[in-house]
Amino acid sequence: MSFPPSVSRNFWGRDFDSPIMLASGTSGFGEELLDLQCLAGVGAVVTKAVSFQPRAGNPPPRLLETPFGLLNSIGLANPGVHHVLKHILPVAAGLPCPLLINVAGESVEEFADVVRVLEKSSAHIGYEINVSCPNVADGGAAFGVDPEVVLQVSRGVSRVTNRPFSVKLTPNGGDMVLSAKAAVKGGASAVTVCNTFLGMHMDWKTGKSVIKRKVAGYTSPALLPLVVARVWQVANAVSVPVISSGGVSTGEDVLQLLAAGATMVQVGTRLMRRPFAAAELMDEMKKLAGE
Amino acid sequence: MSTARDFDCQVTYVEQVLPGVVKVAFDCSGISSSAAPGQFVQIEPSADVFPVTRRPITINRLTGSGFELLFDVVGRGTELMARMQPGDIARVLGPLGSGWKIPLQSNCLLIGGGLGAAGFQFLIDSVDSARVLIGASGLERVIPFGACHVVTEDGSVGEKGLVTSLVTEKYLAEADVIAVCGPVAMMEAVWGVIPEKYRGKVQISTESRMGCGWGVCDGCSIPMLEGGYRKCCTEGPVFYGTEIDWKRWKEAGL
Numbered sequence: 132m133s134f135p136p137s138v139s140r141n142f143w144g145r146d147f148d149s150p151i152m153l154a155s156g157t158s159g160f161g162e163e164l165l166d167l168q169c170l171a172g173v174g175a176v177v178t179k180a181v182s183f184q185p186r187a188g189n190p191p192p193r194l195l196e197t198p199f200g201l202l203n204s205i206g207l208a209n210p211g212v213h214h215v216l217k218h219i220l221p222v223a224a225g226l227p228c229p230l231l232i233n234v235a236g237e238s239v240e241e242f243a244d245v246v247r248v249l250e251k252s253s254a255h256i257g258y259e260i261n262v263s264c265p266n267v268a269d270g271g272a273a274f275g276v277d278p279e280v281v282l283q284v285s286r287g288v289s290r291v292t293n294r295p296f297s298v299k300l301t302p303n304g305g306d307m308v309l310s311a312k313a314a315v316k317g318g319a320s321a322v323t324v325c326n327t328f329l330g331m332h333m334d335w336k337t338g339k340s341v342i343k344r345k346v347a348g349y350t351s352p353a354l355l356p357l358v359v360a361r362v363w364q365v366a367n368a369v370s371v372p373v374i375s376s377g378g379v380s381t382g383e384d385v386l387q388l389l390a391a392g393a394t395m396v397q398v399g400t401r402l403m404r405r406p407f408a409a410a411e412l413m414d415e416m417k418k419l420a421g422e
Numbered sequence: 423m424s425t426a427r428d429f430d431c432q433v434t435y436v437e438q439v440l441p442g443v444v445k446v447a448f449d450c451s452g453i454s455s456s457a458a459p460g461q462f463v464q465i466e467p468s469a470d471v472f473p474v475t476r477r478p479i480t481i482n483r484l485t486g487s488g489f490e491l492l493f494d495v496v497g498r499g500t501e502l503m504a505r506m507q508p509g510d511i512a513r514v515l516g517p518l519g520s521g522w523k524i525p526l527q528s529n530c531l532l533i534g535g536g537l538g539a540a541g542f543q544f545l546i547d548s549v550d551s552a553r554v555l556i557g558a559s560g561l562e563r564v565i566p567f568g569a570c571h572v573v574t575e576d577g578s579v580g581e582k583g584l585v586t587s588l589v590t591e592k593y594l595a596e597a598d599v600i601a602v603c604g605p606v607a608m609m610e611a612v613w614g615v616i617p618e619k620y621r622g623k624v625q626i627s628t629e630s631r632m633g634c635g636w637g638v639c640d641g642c643s644i645p646m647l648e649g650g651y652r653k654c655c656t657e658g659p660v661f662y663g664t665e666i667d668w669k670r671w672k673e674a675g676l
Contacts, residue, residue, distance in 0.1 A: 159638035163656075179640070187650040191674040194475075194631045194641035198498065201474050201633070208640050208651070343674075352471050380471050403475045403633045404466065406515065407428060 136389035138416050140174070142372055143257060143295045143320060145229065149174040150389060151409045154376050154399030155233035155259060155299070156180065156205060160215070162222040172409035173228050174395060177259050178215075180235035183245050185211035190343045195332050200351025201400050202330050204342045207235045207264060212248045224254035233259045233299070234288075238268035239280065243287035250292055257294045259374075260284060260319070262310075263301035263326045276305030278313035285317025295320035297374055302361060303329045311365045311373075323374040323397070325361045328354060350400040352380040359391045366392025382415025425456040426518050426636060433510045434488060441562050443537065444504040445482065447490040453516045454484045459524070459545040460601075460627060460660045463491070463516030464635035467502035477503065478632045478655070480541035481517065492540040492565065518635050519659045522625055524549060524599055531555070531597035533612050535585060535604020536563045541627070543567070545601060553593055557585025557608065584608075586615045594620040602663070603627035606672055613663050624663035628671075630654040645670035 140147040155177040188208025195202040232255045236242040262275035274280045298314035302325040311322045327348025332341045355378030366373045372394035379398045388396045401408045431448035464476040477499040482492035495504050530552045546552045554570035561578035572580035633639035635655045643651030645667040
């Protein structure tokens with residue numbers, strides 16, 4: 132790798148003018164983006180999570196802004212894989228950039244079941260397998276905390292598709308390096324590091340969490356150093372590309388993550404402030420490169 | 423297809439209308455030329471990275487070449503907005519949301535609770551006739567309108583009482599559209615006193631904590647009677663009262 136890193140990337144055998152991917156859950160299925168025409172500077176879009184059955188999602192409030200970040204408890208709300216295949220992917224196929232479908236499951240088998248259905252579509256180049264969700268069938272801890280379970284999930288997915296897939300790990304327990312190695316052993320063509328951090332906001336007057344599901348996913352620009360460290364650790368331990376996820380709000384943040392070993396860089400919460408963040412980040416990086 | 427765009431808008435005036443209640447107007451024909459009553463904008467309270475989301479505020483009314491927001495200062499975001507000065511530039515995405523569903527030449531009955539009546543001016547300006555009923559806790563929470571019926575909980579303006587006491591069968595029968603906006607408990611109380619036969623014309627302007635404001639993050643869900651949720655930002659913020667699952671909505675404690 133050369134420094135400073137180039138914003139032109141090669142990922143999964145494709146050339147990308149931009150390293151920026153829109154993170155799962157922050158850009159719908161991409162079709163809303165067509166509406167606002169905010170795809171300038173976007174390398175690829177990751178859809179919100181798709182599960183086998185429809186999921187209504189968590190009761191409100193689903194969001195809580197804190198002074199320095201955002202808690203979310205969306206609950207993987209989505210209309211289920213069959214609806215996505217029939218009604219959403221035909222529209223999302225019109226996106227001018229590659230699409231990855233984020234896949235959620237409540238059991239090891241569900242991930243492969245969802246992917247099997249999605250194989251009928253040609254709208255996407257690959258998948259992102261979200262092993263941060265709770266393994267409902269086995270106690271409720273996130274799949275991602277146990278390398279053995281990550282291996283099973285990854286193997287299950289690689290059996291049903293020839294398309295590349297990234298396993299989106301969790302920073303909440305377990306060793307991300309071991310889980311990343313397990314994902315690759317199971318056939319993953321990338322790993323995504325590192326998803327939201329477990330967070331909570333207590334109403335100290337009542338002793339209750341404001342978010343009904345108690346704990347939630349926390350994102351913040353202040354988490355950038357935590358993400359850089361994890362990307363660097365994982366990138367030095369695996370041979371597949373690392374997609375970073377978390378902490379980005381400036382072009383310089385993106386360059387840091389690329390320098391730490393990320394091949395592609397996801398942007399999420401920043402889109403809440405700036406729907407056109409990708410174009411702005413690209414402009415900022417070009418300015419920095421010119422200095 | 424949404425007409426929303428992201429604009430750099432210049433602040434034209436800032437005015438404190440009540441204690442802790444501020445009007446801020448922006449010059450932006452891009453938004454005012456396409457906005458409808460009940461729609462909102464997503465505004466950046468600061469150019470700094472924090473706060474990490476924008477603030478969704480209903481358009482109170484249109485001005486000559488822009489729009490005016492009227493809001494309660496309740497937290498850091500709105501505090502920053504209240505400190506804006508004429509000439510300042512803020513990033514504003516809008517207009518967003520579905521707005522009130524108002525037929526041509528409609529007679530509206532507007533029922534507002536406290537600061538929930540912000541936004542009514544735009545609706546009043548857009549319909550043939552409007553009868554406005556306002557309930558508030560007291561003098562310092564009554565948004566001034568031209569002609570309206572006001573009650574307050576402490577009796578400092580109008581009769582002492584709740585807004586439900588102003589709702590009469592005659593008003594309900596005469597209205598083509600019944601528009602309600604205010605705190606959830608107030609709107610539920612109003613819904614409770616409206617007889618079944620008038621409920622079909624009741625529209626409710628909902629509110630939620632929002633992430634994006636344009637339909638992608640699924641953070642602003644409102645519970646629906648048919649089951650599941652709909653997005654306050656793009657499928658609302660205005661819903662028919664008959665669509666809302668009032669029980670689950672109240673449980674959300676928003």
